[in-house]
Amino acid sequence: MSVYTDLGIPPIINAAATLTKLGGSRMPPEVLDAMVEASRSFVDLYELQRRVGERIALLTGNEAAYVCSGAAAGLTLATAACIVGKDADAITRLPDLTGLKSEVIIHHTHRNGYDHAVRQVGVRIIEIGTKAGTTRQDLEQAITARTAAIVWFQGAMTGGGDLPLEDVITVANEHDIPVLVDAAAQLPPVSNLWRYTEMGATAAIFSGGKDMRGPQSSGLILGSHTFIEACAANGSPNHSIGRPMKVGKEEMVGLLAAVQRYISLDHEGRAGWCEQTVEQWNEALNSLQGVNACRDFPNEAGQPLPRSLVTISEREAGIHRDEVLSQLAKGVPSIIASATGQDSLHLNPMTLEADEVVIVLQRLLEILRLAALSSL
Numbered sequence: 001m002s003v004y005t006d007l008g009i010p011p012i013i014n015a016a017a018t019l020t021k022l023g024g025s026r027m028p029p030e031v032l033d034a035m036v037e038a039s040r041s042f043v044d045l046y047e048l049q050r051r052v053g054e055r056i057a058l059l060t061g062n063e064a065a066y067v068c069s070g071a072a073a074g075l076t077l078a079t080a081a082c083i084v085g086k087d088a089d090a091i092t093r094l095p096d097l098t099g100l101k102s103e104v105i106i107h108h109t110h111r112n113g114y115d116h117a118v119r120q121v122g123v124r125i126i127e128i129g130t131k132a133g134t135t136r137q138d139l140e141q142a143i144t145a146r147t148a149a150i151v152w153f154q155g156a157m158t159g160g161g162d163l164p165l166e167d168v169i170t171v172a173n174e175h176d177i178p179v180l181v182d183a184a185a186q187l188p189p190v191s192n193l194w195r196y197t198e199m200g201a202t203a204a205i206f207s208g209g210k211d212m213r214g215p216q217s218s219g220l221i222l223g224s225h226t227f228i229e230a231c232a233a234n235g236s237p238n239h240s241i242g243r244p245m246k247v248g249k250e251e252m253v254g255l256l257a258a259v260q261r262y263i264s265l266d267h268e269g270r271a272g273w274c275e276q277t278v279e280q281w282n283e284a285l286n287s288l289q290g291v292n293a294c295r296d297f298p299n300e301a302g303q304p305l306p307r308s309l310v311t312i313s314e315r316e317a318g319i320h321r322d323e324v325l326s327q328l329a330k331g332v333p334s335i336i337a338s339a340t341g342q343d344s345l346h347l348n349p350m351t352l353e354a355d356e357v358v359i360v361l362q363r364l365l366e367i368l369r370l371a372a373l374s375s376l
């Protein structure tokens, strides 16, 4: 790992999740090879973007597709597309919304840091519903002549009291308003790549650099020909709101390779491997005094892969969860796991290689055994 150690930064074993702040994910060889090859030649970027989009659309069962620089960039481009379409003059004026639609409807429960990507187009967010629930009437009353889109965030923030996405789409259709689904981390299952657009969403937006393991600065907008053309018009290399969210030829080709790989991946085998890993971790950890490890499902983004939920009784184990996490992080190699609740942590197999699964367990056992010994 000399590129990182040369910079004095220790590489990390990521047992947390596909977190951007930890580098997101790792690209498999077929993605890297495609990117290296793409880097060797100049190419017509518009033509490449179009061809790559066509291939990805075919692979994912969508009418059209667009490679953007991440799901957050996808939200910005898609919001802009809802407001100005392909109108060259309006594209140049954004985020000045004078005379344009200027409101985006979002469930109160869906508000999160990524809605900044929607707001940067200049729109005002109109919240609907409460923690207690959201009704069809809440949505209908929020719709005005200024409504540009309804944005649906799918993930941990999607709660039980939300107006179901099916109903949101029905109401939106009645008023001819586009529905954008942020499905950034909604993989697996691979079928989500076509599920939301089949349901009638105007666009479904995914991260390329999470479970898909494409380039970190890549994302995917899936939707109709007309809508994707509008996204492209608002994106780089055009002088537009999307120009700072540039996508390189390497990212385009790399994401295509990642989608190809992801579509043909043995997802059942992979899920089975994750189950085995969690079982193996739990069995070993449960042999320790004051430690309880069990399977937790689904994962942090609501996706169907298991994690280990490890609860540490400080009184019995002689160490607090925070100290365990800190020792894991400070060790060599550095290991990052997620804290949850007061005294628990999650171990996530989804971002690990087989050798790292063993390292994570050995380090954790070592820390806990030492703590048990020194508290005797």
Ligand SMILES: *Cc1c(COP(=O)(O)O)cnc(C)c1O
Binding pocket: 020, 069, 070, 071, 072, 073, 114, 153, 154, 155, 182, 183, 184, 185, 206, 207, 208, 209, 218, 219
């Ligand atoms: C990760 C994430 C994003 C941002 O994705 P990038 O590809 O990193 O831009 C947006 N929305 C949600 C819900 C996410 O989980």
